[in-house]
Amino acid sequence: MDDTNHPGRQSWVTSANRPDTEFPVQNLPFGVFRGAGGPSIGVAIGNQILDLRACANLLEPLPAGILEACGATTLNPLMVLGRECWQALRTRLSDLLWADHPQAAAHQRALESHLVAMADATMFKPAEIGGYTDFYASIDHARNVGSFFRPEMPLLPNYRYVPIGYNGRASSVVLSGEPVRRPVGQVLSSPGSEPQFAPSRRLDYEIEVGFFVGTGNPLGEAVAIDRAGAHLFGVCLLNDWSARDLQAWEYQPLGPFLAKSFATTISPWVVTMGALAPFRVAARARPAEDPPPLPYLDSEPDQQEGAIDMTLEVHLRSLRMREAQMKAIRLSRTNLRTLYWTPAQLLTHHTSNGCNLEPGDLLGSGTVSGPASENRGCLLELTQNGREPVMLPAGETRSFLEDGDEIILRGYCERPGFARIGLGECSGTIQSGRA
Amino acid sequence: MDDTNHPGRQSWVTSANRPDTEFPVQNLPFGVFRGAGGPSIGVAIGNQILDLRACANLLEPLPAGILEACGATTLNPLMVLGRECWQALRTRLSDLLWADHPQAAAHQRALESHLVAMADATMFKPAEIGGYTDFYASIDHARNVGSFFRPEMPLLPNYRYVPIGYNGRASSVVLSGEPVRRPVGQVLSSPGSEPQFAPSRRLDYEIEVGFFVGTGNPLGEAVAIDRAGAHLFGVCLLNDWSARDLQAWEYQPLGPFLAKSFATTISPWVVTMGALAPFRVAARARPAEDPPPLPYLDSEPDQQEGAIDMTLEVHLRSLRMREAQMKAIRLSRTNLRTLYWTPAQLLTHHTSNGCNLEPGDLLGSGTVSGPASENRGCLLELTQNGREPVMLPAGETRSFLEDGDEIILRGYCERPGFARIGLGECSGTIQSGRA
Numbered sequence: 124m125d126d127t128n129h130p131g132r133q134s135w136v137t138s139a140n141r142p143d144t145e146f147p148v149q150n151l152p153f154g155v156f157r158g159a160g161g162p163s164i165g166v167a168i169g170n171q172i173l174d175l176r177a178c179a180n181l182l183e184p185l186p187a188g189i190l191e192a193c194g195a196t197t198l199n200p201l202m203v204l205g206r207e208c209w210q211a212l213r214t215r216l217s218d219l220l221w222a223d224h225p226q227a228a229a230h231q232r233a234l235e236s237h238l239v240a241m242a243d244a245t246m247f248k249p250a251e252i253g254g255y256t257d258f259y260a261s262i263d264h265a266r267n268v269g270s271f272f273r274p275e276m277p278l279l280p281n282y283r284y285v286p287i288g289y290n291g292r293a294s295s296v297v298l299s300g301e302p303v304r305r306p307v308g309q310v311l312s313s314p315g316s317e318p319q320f321a322p323s324r325r326l327d328y329e330i331e332v333g334f335f336v337g338t339g340n341p342l343g344e345a346v347a348i349d350r351a352g353a354h355l356f357g358v359c360l361l362n363d364w365s366a367r368d369l370q371a372w373e374y375q376p377l378g379p380f381l382a383k384s385f386a387t388t389i390s391p392w393v394v395t396m397g398a399l400a401p402f403r404v405a406a407r408a409r410p411a412e413d414p415p416p417l418p419y420l421d422s423e424p425d426q427q428e429g430a431i432d433m434t435l436e437v438h439l440r441s442l443r444m445r446e447a448q449m450k451a452i453r454l455s456r457t458n459l460r461t462l463y464w465t466p467a468q469l470l471t472h473h474t475s476n477g478c479n480l481e482p483g484d485l486l487g488s489g490t491v492s493g494p495a496s497e498n499r500g501c502l503l504e505l506t507q508n509g510r511e512p513v514m515l516p517a518g519e520t521r522s523f524l525e526d527g528d529e530i531i532l533r534g535y536c537e538r539p540g541f542a543r544i545g546l547g548e549c550s551g552t553i554q555s556g557r558a
Numbered sequence: 559m560d561d562t563n564h565p566g567r568q569s570w571v572t573s574a575n576r577p578d579t580e581f582p583v584q585n586l587p588f589g590v591f592r593g594a595g596g597p598s599i600g601v602a603i604g605n606q607i608l609d610l611r612a613c614a615n616l617l618e619p620l621p622a623g624i625l626e627a628c629g630a631t632t633l634n635p636l637m638v639l640g641r642e643c644w645q646a647l648r649t650r651l652s653d654l655l656w657a658d659h660p661q662a663a664a665h666q667r668a669l670e671s672h673l674v675a676m677a678d679a680t681m682f683k684p685a686e687i688g689g690y691t692d693f694y695a696s697i698d699h700a701r702n703v704g705s706f707f708r709p710e711m712p713l714l715p716n717y718r719y720v721p722i723g724y725n726g727r728a729s730s731v732v733l734s735g736e737p738v739r740r741p742v743g744q745v746l747s748s749p750g751s752e753p754q755f756a757p758s759r760r761l762d763y764e765i766e767v768g769f770f771v772g773t774g775n776p777l778g779e780a781v782a783i784d785r786a787g788a789h790l791f792g793v794c795l796l797n798d799w800s801a802r803d804l805q806a807w808e809y810q811p812l813g814p815f816l817a818k819s820f821a822t823t824i825s826p827w828v829v830t831m832g833a834l835a836p837f838r839v840a841a842r843a844r845p846a847e848d849p850p851p852l853p854y855l856d857s858e859p860d861q862q863e864g865a866i867d868m869t870l871e872v873h874l875r876s877l878r879m880r881e882a883q884m885k886a887i888r889l890s891r892t893n894l895r896t897l898y899w900t901p902a903q904l905l906t907h908h909t910s911n912g913c914n915l916e917p918g919d920l921l922g923s924g925t926v927s928g929p930a931s932e933n934r935g936c937l938l939e940l941t942q943n944g945r946e947p948v949m950l951p952a953g954e955t956r957s958f959l960e961d962g963d964e965i966i967l968r969g970y971c972e973r974p975g976f977a978r979i980g981l982g983e984c985s986g987t988i989q990s991g992r993a
Binding site for chain 1: 688689694704714716719720722723724725726727728729730732739741742743744752753754755777778780801804807808809810811812813814815816817819820821849852853854907908910911912913914915916919
């Protein structure tokens with residue numbers, strides 16, 4: 124934590140000072156939007172976007188490498204630079220946007236013309252994502268899902284030792300707002316029947332957080348647990364859309380494939396680890412009967428403050444609700460701090476065999492559920508595998524998603540005495556599938 | 559098949575006319591080597607490499623887009639162009655290198671200075687691989703491996719319906735010749751024991767073929783089975799190194815992860831589908847009790863000639879054998895035509911849910927085993943899960959790979975009346991792991 128996190132700081136961009144803003148001057152998330160000359164890196168401030176390329180001259184005390192990265196069309200060149208550079212840029216941006224800076228009036232005069240209303244902006248994917256890995260770090264999710272398929276042993280023996288993860292499909296990661304076509308695939312009408320090739324009937328969302336890798340590691344060189352945090356650039360919201368019927372049929376023995384690879388939606392703003400500093404908390408306590416993390420995953424500082432206290436919410440609005448001009452309803456609320464593994468443990472485990480991570484790689488947390496029933500992070504859990512449909516306000520029920528349903532994920536960090544840090548939203552609407 | 563495949567064609571590059579060459583004028587595989595001005599696309603011909611960038615002026619009757627792609631530093635820009643362009647380039651290259659072409663003398667004078675001895679060349683990865691997918695298309699491999707873990711049901715019920723695959727890790731795909739460090743990870747000394755973090759004790763190779771995607775497909779638009787072949791650019795050899803002890807412990811429920819992501823080795827030359835035309839054969843016949851492919855995977859032309867008759871071999875040379883100047887010994891020989899699924903079926907299935915493939919994506923076949931015991935494509939199968947070690951000529955035995963072992967994969971197509979088409983070799987030597 125440093126001055127950039129100080130709750131007293133206000134911005135001369137007055138919308139950033141409203142209590143309900145997601146993007147106060149303490150946040151300063153990065154994204155890529157359509158600027159005057161094509162894709163441009165921007166920083167969200169209140170309801171505005173500051174065009175970093177356009178105002179590069181005001182960043183000038185910073186090293187040339189940072190200025191160059193700010194002129195790129197993706198965040199990857201900035202991610203490569205490493206934590207000291209990210210922090211230097213954050214400090215400079217905070218000073219430039221701070222209402223009480225000695226040169227605030229001059230800053231405002233110089234920058235005001237480089238602000239774009241967020242409501243008018245077209246966003247692009249923030250980074251070129253070379254590798255997308257999805258973890259399974261919520262023990263509550265693993266236990267809930269396992270109980271449907273293995274009631275006698277919901278958690279497999281490896282769960283408490285291994286931060287379970289698998290390689291996802293990077294090419295089909297799409298940005299919030301893009302429609303999601305219901306996938307077609309092999310589905311069984313009943314257990315033991317012949318598969319049919321048909322649109323999925325059990326389409327689900329999964330609320331996750333995505334961690335963007337900043338600096339990578341060379342092939343063959345693992346990242347030690349106490350250095351893992353320095354490799355993380357920031358976070359976004361992530362919806363790991365899942366076709367449960369395709370998944371149940373295809374996933375043995377090599378894991379999920381077409382059940383997930385049709386689309387993964389991410390939010391456009393990457394909230395940096397610097398902005399999240401005030402919300403780092405102790406890792407979830409392990410019950411006495413659980414084994415301690417193996418030494419390569421065990422670190423006192425990481426256990427003390429490696430988790431992130433972030434509230435996550437899932438909202439749904441059906442076509443009928445939209446037509447009736449009803450608002451979305453909240454389906455669940457959960458918290459990232461309930462994960463069994465910290466982000467540093469996920470990154471260290473990923474590299475422990477020598478696997479090289481690269482700038483822009485995306486690590487999904489896995490569905491974030493929690494111990495309470497309102498914490499369930501997907502419909503599979505929420506409806507008890509479809510047995511207990513959710514009631515919607517327009518008189519509908521949902522076991523799984525219907526065409527026209529919009530899912531909106533939200534995430535934010537709150538702590539008394541600190542500015543609220545939001546992640547914005549991550550939304551997607553289901554289009555009908557075609558065989 | 560066309561004139562470029564004609565067995566009567568000889569090249570004025572005389573090494574291409576030797577009966578044992580892998581790269582006759584009928585082959586013309588593409589790779590990327592270190593040319594005078596950095597990475598350059600080359601074509602293998604006999605024991606030489608023709609530098610395509612250096613001789614672009616001689617390709618000039620071709621459209622400018624092809625010439626531009628030939629001047630790139632990876633094959634991706636050529637892959638994007640599509641099958642008609644690949645064929646036009648192949649025809650032109652065949653004519654330029656053909657000994658009996660009316661302008662052969664002029665071609666030779668113009669091109670000779672752009673030939674580089676293959677023995678002196680440094681190769682690079684042929685393409686930027688955005689997505690790497692590994693399939694499991696050998697039913698013999700699936701049955702052999704399944705029998706160790708589920709003797710009562712070696713093949714799972716989905717196998718004969720679903721071309722099983724999973725997302726691999728693209729960042730750790732390395733080129734033939736690069737050393738492979740033994741991975742460290744969670745291993746169990748005995749079933750039910752606590753895991754230790756230690757170097758893998760059950761390191762294995764898997765012989766596979768990699769299919770390079772040429773043209774991709776937009777997200778949401780599946781590729782029909784009869785169009786799938788046109789998306790395939792060519793093939794290479796692929797060694798899917800696997801740490802069996804890490805794999806056994808980590809793979810439930812989401813599939814292999816760190817057991818594979820430490821390294822995957824590919825050969826440098828991409829043999830095009832055009833060169834393989836004479837070796838296309840009928841898909842493996844399905845036993846009468848097997849279900850027919852579902853309609854989206856079923857095509858008469860694909861069943862008639864969608865498979866590839868390609869011999870694959872695994873050779874091993876231990877450190878002791880190298881010190882004793884002994885040659886590598888062959889561990890197994892198998893054939894790609896024994897796969898249960900054709901390359902077109904793999905590609906169509908991959909896109910059937912709408913997943914977008916991109917130029918340069920790599921699709922691994924999965925371990926190619928076959929019905930006979932000499933066809934087993936990995937040590938796990940060859941040694942019956944380590945129970946029947948292989949004898950080596952220097953008095954050693956192998957259950958799994960030891961440090962210093964070099965694995966060399968070879969592949970070639972032979973058919974009476976046609977020129978032999980080789981894939982070159984794919985090698986890697988095991989380095990010791992470090993915790």
